[in-house]
Amino acid sequence: MLVSxxxxxxxxxxxxxHWVETEIVATMIASSRNPDADIxxxxxxxxxxxxxxxxxxxxxxxxxxAELLHDLYSSKALLRLAAQKVCTTEEYxxxxxxxxxxxxxxxxxxxxxxxxxxxxxxxxxxxxxNGRINDADEVRTYGHIVIDEVQDLSPMQLRxxxxxxxxxxxxxxxxIAQAPSAHAPASWKEVLAHLPKKNPxxxxxxxxGYRIPRQIMELATRVLKAAAxxxxxxxxxxxxxxxxxxxxxxxxxxxxxxxxDTQRMVAELSGGNxxxxxxxxxxxxxxxxxxxxxxxHGRAGISGIEAGLTVVPVSVVKGLELDGVIVVEPAKxxxxxxxxxxxxxxxxxxxxxxxxxxxSEPLPKEMI
Numbered sequence: 001m002l003v004s005x006x007x008x009x010x011x012x013x014x015x016x017x018h019w020v021e022t023e024i025v026a027t028m029i030a031s032s033r034n035p036d037a038d039i040x041x042x043x044x045x046x047x048x049x050x051x052x053x054x055x056x057x058x059x060x061x062x063x064x065x066a067e068l069l070h071d072l073y074s075s076k077a078l079l080r081l082a083a084q085k086v087c088t089t090e091e092y093x094x095x096x097x098x099x100x101x102x103x104x105x106x107x108x109x110x111x112x113x114x115x116x117x118x119x120x121x122x123x124x125x126x127x128x129x130n131g132r133i134n135d136a137d138e139v140r141t142y143g144h145i146v147i148d149e150v151q152d153l154s155p156m157q158l159r160x161x162x163x164x165x166x167x168x169x170x171x172x173x174x175x176i177a178q179a180p181s182a183h184a185p186a187s188w189k190e191v192l193a194h195l196p197k198k199n200p201x202x203x204x205x206x207x208x209g210y211r212i213p214r215q216i217m218e219l220a221t222r223v224l225k226a227a228a229x230x231x232x233x234x235x236x237x238x239x240x241x242x243x244x245x246x247x248x249x250x251x252x253x254x255x256x257x258x259x260x261d262t263q264r265m266v267a268e269l270s271g272g273n274x275x276x277x278x279x280x281x282x283x284x285x286x287x288x289x290x291x292x293x294x295x296x297h298g299r300a301g302i303s304g305i306e307a308g309l310t311v312v313p314v315s316v317v318k319g320l321e322l323d324g325v326i327v328v329e330p331a332k333x334x335x336x337x338x339x340x341x342x343x344x345x346x347x348x349x350x351x352x353x354x355x356x357x358x359x360s361e362p363l364p365k366e367m368i
Contacts, residue, residue: 006060012124013063015133020060062126065119070106074099114156121163141166149319150191151179158194168198177228178318178346180339187230206234211321213240216355219367220348226366227341244355251360255289258328261356262295265324266309269353272323273305277347279332280313286328287311318346325351331361341366 002023010016025043029035046052063071072078076096083092100106108116117139125137143166147153151174153161161170172195176185185191188203195201209217217236224233249257258276265274276297278286283299290297290311298307300316312320314333327333327347334340344364348355357363 003059013060013122014124014127017056017060017062018127018130021056024056024059063123064126065116065123066103066106066108068119068123069108069112069116070100070103073097111154111156114154114160117160117163118156139163143167144169144171146170147172148174150174151176151185152181154181154183155194158191162194162196165196168196170195175231177224177231177342180315180318180337180343180346182338184339184342186228205232207232209234209236210238211352212236212349213238213353215240215243216348216351219244219355220345222368223341223345223348223364223366227339227345240353242354244357246363247356247358249358249360254328254358254360255286258286258326258358259289259293259295261326261358262290262309265326265354265356266295269323272308272353274309274324274326275300275305275312275317275320275322275350276309276326276328277312277314277317277350278328279336280315281336282328282332283311283313314343314347317350320350321352322350323352324354324356326356326358328358329361330357330359330367331364334364 002020006016006020009019021043022039025039025046028046029037029039029042072082073095074097076093079092079095083095097107120139125133127133141164145161145165147161147170150158150172172191174191176187176191179185192201192203212220214236217233221233224231245261247257247261262274262276276286287297287299290309295309296307297309297311298305300310300312305312305320305322314337325347327344330344330347333344333347337343341364344367348357357367
């Protein structure tokens with residue numbers, strides 16, 4: 001009865017702790033030999049007793065978001081109780097982690113940040129001894145929020161941002177076609193569903209492209225139509241000097257053809273940045289082949305793109321702008337990524353001047 005009433009009265013869990021304690025103290029006084037005892041004096045005396053504090057903490061614990069998530073993730077029973085109606089057994093069991101010796105040693109992933117924030121919104125800050133919340137502990141809100149690359153945010157991350165909006169005013173920028181993650185939205189409607197609805201939304205699409213030459217954009221658009229059919233490709237206003245090179249080869253000749261085309265592109269774009277964009281599983285082998293050919297190069301994630309030539313796994317290519325790009329084995333890229341066609345579209349749209357595609361496996365039908 002006490003627990004259900006606390007849940008009914010208070011929107012956030014921690015805020016009810018003081019009320020629960022008050023109700024218990026009042027009940028104890030009413031059944032004592034001194035029913036007129038002062039409640040605050042009695043509360044203060046009881047708080048000195050470890051047994052009383054243990055009872056209150058058992059009935060209505062005050063928790064931080066990290067404590068809640070640590071307890072949840074380290075208990076298969078709690079995970080099953082919390083998630084069995086919304087997740088499959090495989091899904092909620094995948095969340096289980098070995099309990100850390102202490103909260104300070106508990107490890108949380110980047111994805112857990114949004115879950116921690118969700119937990120904080122449900123728990124609320126820890127109240128003071130008098131039950132009041134320090135305003136400084138509340139989540140800060142902003143009058144206008146600007147977000148770039150919004151297509152990369154999960155629904156939980158969008159909820160986290162929404163909680164920081166004072167009045168729903170936001171400017172969000174992104175490209176749905178460049179969202180290759182498991183939670184990638186299919187349309188802006190899916191993104192807006194998780195953002196504040198206090199004001200009407202307006203979607204303005206980019207219809208003109210200035211960065212990518214027309215010839216490269218035409219090839220990329222074929223992939224876009226299958227990767228994100230609800231999206232419209234911008235019309236490029238730049239005319240390129242040449243069409244993309246499609247180089248078909250065999251498995252045995254793949255690296256030698258790659259070396260030849262790399263040398264050609266680096267020479268033609270003297271002083272420009274060139275990237276070899278490949279399936280993640282091939283980056284090591286390609287780097288080794290370049291070393292054997294004595295071609296100086298960098299590795300994305302190790303030396304960035306400071307080198308004139310860089311080997312870039314497709315999983316980290318988004319956001320880069322290069323003078324020349326060589327895309328290796330597009331079929332492998334499509335097969336290996338969660339949204340493989342979107343990953344391929346991103347790879348094909350990184351170059352501002354030259355694009356080559358080298359393949360031993362048949363090209364994805366969307367490119368033909």
